[in-house]
Amino acid sequence: MTSGTGRTTWVYEFSQGSKDQKDLLGGKGANLAEMTNLGLPVPPGFTITTDACRYYLEQGSTPPDLADQVTEHLSALEKAMGKTLGDPADPLLVSVRSGAAASMPGMMETVLNVGLNDESVRGLAAQSGSERFAWDSYRRLIQMFGKTVLDIDGELFAHALDEVKREQGTDSDLDLDAAHLEDVVGRFKAIVAEQCGRDFPQDPREQLDLAINAVFDSWNSERAILYRRRERIPGDAGTAVNVVAMVFGNLGPDSGTGVAFTRDPGSGAQGVYGDYLQNAQGEDVVAGIRNTVPLPELERIDKGAYDELLRTMERLESHYRDLCDIEFTVERNKLWMLQTRVGKRTAAAAFVIATQLVDEGLIDMDEAVRRVTGDQLGQLMFPRFVSGGDAQELTQGMNASPGAAVGKAVFSSETAVEWAGRGEKVVLVRRETNPDDLAGMIAAEGVLTSRGGKTSHAAVVARGMGKTCVCGAEELTVDTAGKKFTAPGGTEVTEGDVISIDGSTGKVWLGEVPVEPSSVVRYFEGEIDPESDEADDLVRSVHRILTHADSRRRLGVRTNADTPEDSARARRFGAQGIGLCRTEHMFLGERRQLVEKLILAEGDDERQAALDALEPLQRQDFLEIFEEMDGLPVTVRLLDPPLHEFLPDLTDLSVRVAVAEAQGHPDEANLRLLAAVRRLHEQNPMLGLRGVRLGLVVPGLFAMQVRAIAEAAAERRKAGGDPRPEIMIPLVGAVQELEAIREESERVLAEVAEARGVDVPALIGTMIEVPRAALTAEEIAQSAEFFSFGTNDLTQMTWGFSRDDVEAAFFHAYLDKGIFGISPFESLDLDGVGRLVQIGVEGGRRARPDLKLGICGEHGGDPDSVHFFHEVGLDYVSCSPFRVPVARLEAGRAALGAERAGS
Ligand code: PEP
Numbered sequence: 001m002t003s004g005t006g007r008t009t010w011v012y013e014f015s016q017g018s019k020d021q022k023d024l025l026g027g028k029g030a031n032l033a034e035m036t037n038l039g040l041p042v043p044p045g046f047t048i049t050t051d052a053c054r055y056y057l058e059q060g061s062t063p064p065d066l067a068d069q070v071t072e073h074l075s076a077l078e079k080a081m082g083k084t085l086g087d088p089a090d091p092l093l094v095s096v097r098s099g100a101a102a103s104m105p106g107m108m109e110t111v112l113n114v115g116l117n118d119e120s121v122r123g124l125a126a127q128s129g130s131e132r133f134a135w136d137s138y139r140r141l142i143q144m145f146g147k148t149v150l151d152i153d154g155e156l157f158a159h160a161l162d163e164v165k166r167e168q169g170t171d172s173d174l175d176l177d178a179a180h181l182e183d184v185v186g187r188f189k190a191i192v193a194e195q196c197g198r199d200f201p202q203d204p205r206e207q208l209d210l211a212i213n214a215v216f217d218s219w220n221s222e223r224a225i226l227y228r229r230r231e232r233i234p235g236d237a238g239t240a241v242n243v244v245a246m247v248f249g250n251l252g253p254d255s256g257t258g259v260a261f262t263r264d265p266g267s268g269a270q271g272v273y274g275d276y277l278q279n280a281q282g283e284d285v286v287a288g289i290r291n292t293v294p295l296p297e298l299e300r301i302d303k304g305a306y307d308e309l310l311r312t313m314e315r316l317e318s319h320y321r322d323l324c325d326i327e328f329t330v331e332r333n334k335l336w337m338l339q340t341r342v343g344k345r346t347a348a349a350a351f352v353i354a355t356q357l358v359d360e361g362l363i364d365m366d367e368a369v370r371r372v373t374g375d376q377l378g379q380l381m382f383p384r385f386v387s388g389g390d391a392q393e394l395t396q397g398m399n400a401s402p403g404a405a406v407g408k409a410v411f412s413s414e415t416a417v418e419w420a421g422r423g424e425k426v427v428l429v430r431r432e433t434n435p436d437d438l439a440g441m442i443a444a445e446g447v448l449t450s451r452g453g454k455t456s457h458a459a460v461v462a463r464g465m466g467k468t469c470v471c472g473a474e475e476l477t478v479d480t481a482g483k484k485f486t487a488p489g490g491t492e493v494t495e496g497d498v499i500s501i502d503g504s505t506g507k508v509w510l511g512e513v514p515v516e517p518s519s520v521v522r523y524f525e526g527e528i529d530p531e532s533d534e535a536d537d538l539v540r541s542v543h544r545i546l547t548h549a550d551s552r553r554r555l556g557v558r559t560n561a562d563t564p565e566d567s568a569r570a571r572r573f574g575a576q577g578i579g580l581c582r583t584e585h586m587f588l589g590e591r592r593q594l595v596e597k598l599i600l601a602e603g604d605d606e607r608q609a610a611l612d613a614l615e616p617l618q619r620q621d622f623l624e625i626f627e628e629m630d631g632l633p634v635t636v637r638l639l640d641p642p643l644h645e646f647l648p649d650l651t652d653l654s655v656r657v658a659v660a661e662a663q664g665h666p667d668e669a670n671l672r673l674l675a676a677v678r679r680l681h682e683q684n685p686m687l688g689l690r691g692v693r694l695g696l697v698v699p700g701l702f703a704m705q706v707r708a709i710a711e712a713a714a715e716r717r718k719a720g721g722d723p724r725p726e727i728m729i730p731l732v733g734a735v736q737e738l739e740a741i742r743e744e745s746e747r748v749l750a751e752v753a754e755a756r757g758v759d760v761p762a763l764i765g766t767m768i769e770v771p772r773a774a775l776t777a778e779e780i781a782q783s784a785e786f787f788s789f790g791t792n793d794l795t796q797m798t799w800g801f802s803r804d805d806v807e808a809a810f811f812h813a814y815l816d817k818g819i820f821g822i823s824p825f826e827s828l829d830l831d832g833v834g835r836l837v838q839i840g841v842e843g844g845r846r847a848r849p850d851l852k853l854g855i856c857g858e859h860g861g862d863p864d865s866v867h868f869f870h871e872v873g874l875d876y877v878s879c880s881p882f883r884v885p886v887a888r889l890e891a892g893r894a895a896l897g898a899e900r901a902g903s
């Protein structure tokens, strides 16, 4: 800011700021200012702005007039305190604390007790009446200053302190008296002289200036840079510096330090929560030197300070209209507030507190919706492990799909189905899963794999089903043939041993860890009436907040479901239709043989016979789904994956054929199959013959699917139902591909309508999942009544990342190096893939203003991505059934202008 005289204001008195100035004053400075203005007991001080920090970092020196402004504010501070910085007789001491706009806990530096030197240490001793306290404060200053400002290895100080303790035959600081600590100071000063070639600075002002610059510099420490990259905090924001008069909690039993919450951050319950440590400084609490006592004990220790603290907490909460967390110090029975901020809380507490605040009249329901997040709701929807039990922790893999699963380890899909069929709970353990494992995954409580990342088959399918999954547990050696796995340390787990897996943390145990089901899911399932006594505070809050979010959102929410069960569940969870019904699983199991016949067909008749056999089965699939989704749109996507995925593995089959030949009785059928598998084998199947390409190359395949859809719709209509099919063509890159399939589909629809004597209206549209489709959306929209963005493939093809491999292969390195903070397969890459979505939306709507627009990739259930889809103007998002409530909430939050978590 520039004042009327043209001078930039680099320094603000606490009384000049407010909580809304975080960008300029940092979070700590802004809140200290706010508390000062509320008349709360904040030690006097001032804040040097983030602007000053940026100037310093850019120019390599402080702004020319910064020193003068610091002098002015220091004088005011000295006047307020009635003391002078470093005065030999009665020194004012200050702390120099970092504080950026975004919270970066522990990433930057702080120096306490600035102003102490060889003379003022004696003044402090005289004033405080404690020689020990004074020398201890001095040694803390040299230690912190040495490390932070002078860049001396902290170990040297720690060793020197240990040495003195050893000489005194103790391992506790508290056993050292004033003389010992004076000795420590001497040794520390010697370390400084030796390491820096200069004495520890005795001039208090020099100490202050150097400390300020060191805090500026700490913005660019390696750990701070890495933290910012991961948390997506802008690298050029800079930190503010707070210079605050020191108050001491370590002056004796009438002093102390503590932390407090205005409500329980664990459950949201109202009450007095926090900890207190008598005769200590904040850093002693962190160091865990002595045990703290629960905050209510302070009432007994110091009733006056306690009562004032409670009044202050009430004041802060009604002012901030939220749960606050607080750091405070009591110096000789006098309460001082050192920090406050809106406090972190658990997911359950976030919901409960938001509605409590509504009931207390502090916020309205719109604000309550803004105050909770989809991630928090997601956390509340999984069963949880409760502590206890004596299970043995084996390893930690990737937390691919949250939840808690306990069951007997089984190593094949067949065993999972068989054992589950007889009522056993099982966990399916595989090196990795493939579409063949689907039945086993459905039967199992959870899935554990030793390979694959968060978008591996196991992870995607498990998330879709709301099934617990830990994947990429690379320390486990899985031997499926031997029906066992080996954990680090050699523990062997064989088929039938009970294991527990936690999909929220990735942990794996041998043995049973106790679990409890989620009450929030029971509410969504309709098992708990939110108005009844069975509903607890959490269920009531979730109900109120989601109902309100629904009334505010513009985005529709559909689901990705391809079974009647999933469709029904999604509908109970609030889905307004199906945005993606994948038809591939309908070609597995017993139907696989029909697919083989289709591929091996010699001539039209054989091919048609195979298609004719598949059609009634498909029709039945759709019939059941249309029934569950009666009156709501159901987008059926025609077959997408390459055909060879439905055929046996090339190596397995080659071995079988070779063995049969060696034994002298070659198997004709297998030989033909092998030839087909070889013919269809692709080096890059994801970029090969799949989606619309398959529909164009295999005659009759898509027509059969469309016929099954139309027949099912006709049958439902005749039965008085209201089916609303939408036919979706995958992997289109050029309008000509779509036109060809569209013509064929329209012909089939007309034929069925004619034959059945009922109208079977169906929209025909396409996925936009190839970059070329987004870029040519205007042409494609001429032939499409709707677009659905397939952001999984769009991400794969935009980045050139194989979605099956890269997460396990090298994403951890990318995340460690901060190249991105989150996988672009999890949360949409707005700058790249998002740009293509936007181009697709604009092009599509130019050609066809009433074009329906949706998204059905995994991102449809990702909170940050939902905000983007709202902003870019889509009509709906579609996600797995368990993400439906999350998407409803985030769509409401987006409409209410709530911030994205990642912004
Ligand atoms: C997509 O690519 O985003 C999509 C929804 O299709 P699939 O994941 O089945 O390839």
Ligand code: MG
Residues within 6 Å of the ligand: 730, 769, 790, 792, 793
């Ligand atoms: Mg796709």
